[in-house]
Amino acid sequence: MLEIASVNSFYGKAHVLSDLSFTVQRGQVAALLGRNGAGKSTTMKSIMQLVVPRSGQVRFMDRDLVGLAPHRVAKMGLGYVPEDRRIFTDLTVLENLEVGRQPAREGTVTWTRDMLFDLFPNLAERRNNRGKEMSGGEQQMLTIARTLMGNPSFVLLDEPSEGIAPVIVEQMARVILQLKSEGLTVLLSEQNLHFARAVADVAVIIEGGAQKFHGTLAELNAQPEIRDAYLSV
Amino acid sequence: MGFFIAQLLTGLANAGALFMVASGLSLIFGVTRIVNFAHGSFYMLGAYVGYSLMQVLPGAVGFWASILLAGVIVGLIGVIVEICVLRPVYRAPELFQLVATFGVILVIQDLTLMTWGAEDVLGPRAPGLTGVVRIMGEPVPKYDLALLVITPFVALGLWYLITRTRVGVLVRAATQDREMVGALGVNQSWLFTGVFFLGCALAGLGGALQLPKGGADLLMDFNILTAVFVVVVIGGMGSLPGAYLAAVLISVLGVFGVTYMPQSTLVLMFVIMVLVLMIRPYGLFGRPEVAGEHGQVGEPERPIKPAGLRARMIVAAGLAVLALMPVYGSSFALVLATDILIFCLFAASLHFILGLGGLVSFGHAAFFGGGAYVAALLVTYADTPMELALLLAPLGAGMAAIIIGWVCLRLTGVYFAMLTLAFSQLLWSLVFQWGEVTRGDDGLVNIWPSAWASGTTVYFYLSLVICTGGILFLRHAAHAPFGYALRAARDSARQAEATGIDTKRVQWAAFALAGAMAGVAGGLFVFSKGSVFPNELEIARSFDALIVVFLGGVKTLAGGVVGGVALEGVKDILTRFEYWRLALGVLIILVVIVAPDGLVGTARKLAERWGILRGAEDSK
Structure with missing residues (x-):
């Protein structure tokens, strides 16, 4: 469903992604693993065209995304949940959801507020609170809910477990599995192998912006030397 | 009732x-x-x-x-x-x-x-x-x-x-x-x-x-525009209720002002604004701007270097051409050259705080016009000789910059810009409305140089020496520790604070220095023209300087000077046509879109591409 082919991305003169390639199949939950600074967030942004790759292709449902405006990428059914959450702190929960709202899309779930409030009960209680009045975990839920309002068929989750309480991390894992059961495809980036093991089918490990491993989690578990070389345990 | x-x-x-x-x-x-x-x-x-x-x-x-x-x-x-x-x-x-x-x-x-x-x-x-x-x-x-x-x-x-x-x-x-x-x-x-x-x-x-x-x-x-800025600043940028409240406040005060204090209606508006900002720096309903929140991505600043031997020779040659001007130029050309020199110093002083300090001031005319009025008032009321008036003009402008800088530097970015503009408008309205002293719109006239400097040629040389000296002094300051501190405060105020630089104080000093230098230019201006009118304090004058710095190139040291020559030259040609503003406006918009690095910056980039100059990476 998503194919990254020889992507090179830069920040100014800094070469962040070098010849990065991997694929994600429809219905999979893929984990993009790597240390701090390995290029995980840049990969996410390069898919979303928030960072425009200098070369290579990002094919989504057989269309190259490179050079498209981010809003066009979103309209094609790619939902992006940024690492630093970036909720609209001056807007209420309901208004945040409204910003993410897009028309229904064929072949994927059409989310309503009530469905999202079932998925994230905390948000229901706080629907009229402003974003800045919420805890980190609640903000993380809101940013996922906001993206789901766009009815994506594919969700990019940038470090969903970062900086939130363990009990909420568990809830996050349940949410991701639920999304999978609804037929959504997910690419999530993680430093936490434990979290990835709980939700993901396949793993992609990157280091220095290049792909070092691409396979199922079972394959990764069978090769502890790879884990030791590229992931801090 | x-x-x-x-x-x-x-x-x-x-x-x-x-x-x-x-x-x-x-x-x-x-x-x-x-x-x-x-x-x-x-x-x-x-x-x-x-x-x-x-x-x-x-x-x-x-x-x-x-x-x-x-x-x-x-x-x-x-x-x-x-x-x-x-x-x-x-x-x-x-x-x-x-x-x-x-x-x-x-x-x-x-x-x-x-x-x-x-x-x-x-x-x-x-x-x-x-x-x-x-x-x-x-x-x-x-x-x-x-x-x-x-x-x-x-x-x-x-x-x-x-x-x-x-x-x-x-x-x-x-x-x-x-x-x-x-x-x-x-x-x-x-x-x-x-x-x-x-x-x-x-x-x-x-x-x-x-x-x-x-x-x-x-x-x-x-x-x-001025009233709108005052309203927006008082109400808080981006706040509709704030804009409404402030518009009512200003308008009602304006009406009562006309009745009870007809001489100070304009001043009143600014006094209110300053009072509000003293208590609430971001306006009644505004919120602080978070620096870098919107992630302005641009090219990183290039380090500036003292001029190399070749550049020094070019400057020396240019000065020689200028110094010999009385030999080959007409007296009209001399007057024009004097104007340009004065304008270059004015622009260079703005460039100092804008390019090096990152402080976008919209009210720099306050100090140019301020210096001019200090000199003119001294001559009119105290028969001060030109030499003394030329010394006191920068002093007065510098003092004004110290006071205005103290208030304005509490804010940053757009608020700083609007506040400086409002202050220059305050000075303008003072001069405009305080007719008994400043003669308002009629201006102060008969401000001529001392006898020895009254000839066009002598005055040209006087301007050449003072303006070149001023510009070189500003350049020198850019390479002094003070200049480093100023640039550090521009690039990363926090980092600079952490290394022990009192950024606000450095910026304040730079603001005062730039004000004083603009005052020098203002003083020279008034004696070259023999008169001064309130329009030397107007928004348009501040914009002239801004455009010059921009035209020349914000990120280059020579920007102010090159831009000054270019703008005065272009204006001299364009103003012969009836619709010169249209032409100038279109030109400015084109430069912004096509050559956003300004004349000097663009020329340097082209030169680097063609291999005449070494690029930034090669010279490391």
């Missing part, structure tokens, strides 16, 4: 147009982060377009339809401007956008002059609302009462749009993080264009609505 209430009502009625223009400016700024300097021009266009429509459309229906249509037409003109001028520069630094909108002001001014002529236009009376109503015995125009009713409806409509509709939610979201709004599938370009339409339509509506009260003239754009 009746008189008091009548005054209050008039004030409230006057607040209408002001609120509409201010809220439009505020909306546009919120979403696009552009301070639209041309907003006053859209207000002016609204008045003229409304006037023309009223000539065609008859009766009461025609009158009100004209006002609405004027708003729509001006909104559409705004859309054209947004698409052609602003879209290419959204990613550019603030200053570029400001200069571009200033270009728009010039273009609109001349297009208006072409279309409607130079004569002031008398506004048609509103059909059915021509008389007055007696309230407690005092006459209040019926049209004022109509405005009193209309304005709250417009305000409520806006409030509803922003707080209760999807468009409003998107606008508020984009105000905070427009990239994220895009990533969620919203086409930002059209959101920006839509907001620009709305903001300009509001300005146009304001202009058309005030037609029966004030008509239309070519000075409307700048006249309302």
